[in-house]
Amino acid sequence: MSRREFVISVIALLLLATGIASSLYLHSQQINKGDFITVGNEKIYMDDIFKKCRIVSVEVNDKGVVKNYTGALLSDIINMSKVKNPEEHKYTVAGPGKEGGLYQKTVEWDDMKNGILTEDKRTIFPDLPRAFWIKDVIKIEVI
Amino acid sequence: MKKKVLAIILFGSIWGLLECSLGDYLHTHDMPAGIIMSGIAFSIMAYARFAYDAKGMQIGMASIAAIMRHFNPMGGCLLCASISIFIEGLVFEALWIIPWHKEKSNVIKMGIGAISGYSIYSIGYIATQIITPMMTSKFYLRDLISNLPVIIAGATYALTIGAIALPLILAIPKEIKMRDTLYYTVSAAIIAVSWIAVIAGI
Numbered sequence: 355m356s357r358r359e360f361v362i363s364v365i366a367l368l369l370l371a372t373g374i375a376s377s378l379y380l381h382s383q384q385i386n387k388g389d390f391i392t393v394g395n396e397k398i399y400m401d402d403i404f405k406k407c408r409i410v411s412v413e414v415n416d417k418g419v420v421k422n423y424t425g426a427l428l429s430d431i432i433n434m435s436k437v438k439n440p441e442e443h444k445y446t447v448a449g450p451g452k453e454g455g456l457y458q459k460t461v462e463w464d465d466m467k468n469g470i471l472t473e474d475k476r477t478i479f480p481d482l483p484r485a486f487w488i489k490d491v492i493k494i495e496v497i
Numbered sequence: 498m499k500k501k502v503l504a505i506i507l508f509g510s511i512w513g514l515l516e517c518s519l520g521d522y523l524h525t526h527d528m529p530a531g532i533i534m535s536g537i538a539f540s541i542m543a544y545a546r547f548a549y550d551a552k553g554m555q556i557g558m559a560s561i562a563a564i565m566r567h568f569n570p571m572g573g574c575l576l577c578a579s580i581s582i583f584i585e586g587l588v589f590e591a592l593w594i595i596p597w598h599k600e601k602s603n604v605i606k607m608g609i610g611a612i613s614g615y616s617i618y619s620i621g622y623i624a625t626q627i628i629t630p631m632m633t634s635k636f637y638l639r640d641l642i643s644n645l646p647v648i649i650a651g652a653t654y655a656l657t658i659g660a661i662a663l664p665l666i667l668a669i670p671k672e673i674k675m676r677d678t679l680y681y682t683v684s685a686a687i688i689a690v691s692w693i694a695v696i697a698g699i
Contacts, residue, residue: 356602358602358605359602359604359605360607361603362604362605362608364610364611364688365608365612366607366608366611366612366656366660367633369611369612369615369652369656370611370615370653370656372649373649373650373653374608374651374653374654376645376646376647376649376650376653377650377653378559378645379646380646380650390533425649431525443512444637446637446639448643451644451646453648456641456646456647457643457644457647458633458643459630459640460637460639461634461641462635465634482633482634483576483577483629483633483675484577485577485625485629486630486634
């Protein structure tokens with residue numbers, strides 16, 4: 355094996371090792387899915403969310419088609435969780451990533467006032483790109 | 498020179514069409530769109546480098562594909578996809594400053610395929626995680642750090658695709674013998690069909 359072949363092989367194997375390590379780490383993460391989401395340290399059940407929060411419809415241009423999504427206002431969910439001065443915080447919404455583990459995005463209070471949580475636990479932020487929409491929301495961290 | 502410019506537009510248009518059609522299909526059906534599309538992007542760029550042996554071509558192709566993706570009326574998260582495509586072109590150019598396509602060793606072909614696949618996917622993904630929030634909302638480093646294991650785990654598949662694809666791409670005949678008039682006509686027709694399909698929202 356030439357020196358060049360050796361160096362390229364070592365780099366490729368190192369990258370492969372980081373990928374395998376990440377996959378193992380993600381599979382080791384236990385994600386508890388249930389009929390609730392955790393806001394801060396508090397469990398809030400979906401039934402309660404849809405009983406107590408304002409249910410609104412938002413219109414979004416989804417892949418060229420104008421779609422209506424209906425769900426509970428995220429700001430109302432935060433208010434349910436008794437967060438003090440909610441406008442002074444940021445909110446990290448997290449759901450399961452494709453490979454396991456968590457995928458998260460942090461948004462501002464203004465985004466929470468416009469965003470909704472649908473019955474299938476998906477956040478829709480009409481003013482933000484789809485990269486901010488989280489499926490199967492598990493928790494909302496208050497920071 | 499004329500042929501190279503046409504090839505940039507041709508390969509960029511095919512790449513853009515695939516992003517807008519196959520990429521959207523994979524996204525909609527919850528399949529690993531990013532991994533598959535970055536593998537296809539790498540294959541197109543590697544073949545173009547092998548066939549035309551011209552540095553800078555790939556960034557031109559990526560720019561065309563990114564523009565097509567951005568203006569595709571059917572696309573979701575257009576900004577993320579366009580940024581990612583453009584960055585993929587940049588990463589390829591950086592890695593292929595050395596003419597790897599001239600290597601004879603299969604170990605190097607597989608190794609460079611693996612490194613390219615991994616880097617193109619992961620750096621493209623990381624770039625969208627930084628640039629999209631910066632342009633539309635606010636970037637939080639903690640989100641990027643938290644999402645890194647997901648990105649790196651996905652890059653393992655991109656690495657595997659690259660390692661398998663590159664030796665195969667470099668085994669394709671370099672030149673397809675064709676008369677100039679036929680070459681220009683066929684290329685122009687493919688470019689036209691790609692753009693019409695994207696503008697029509699296919």
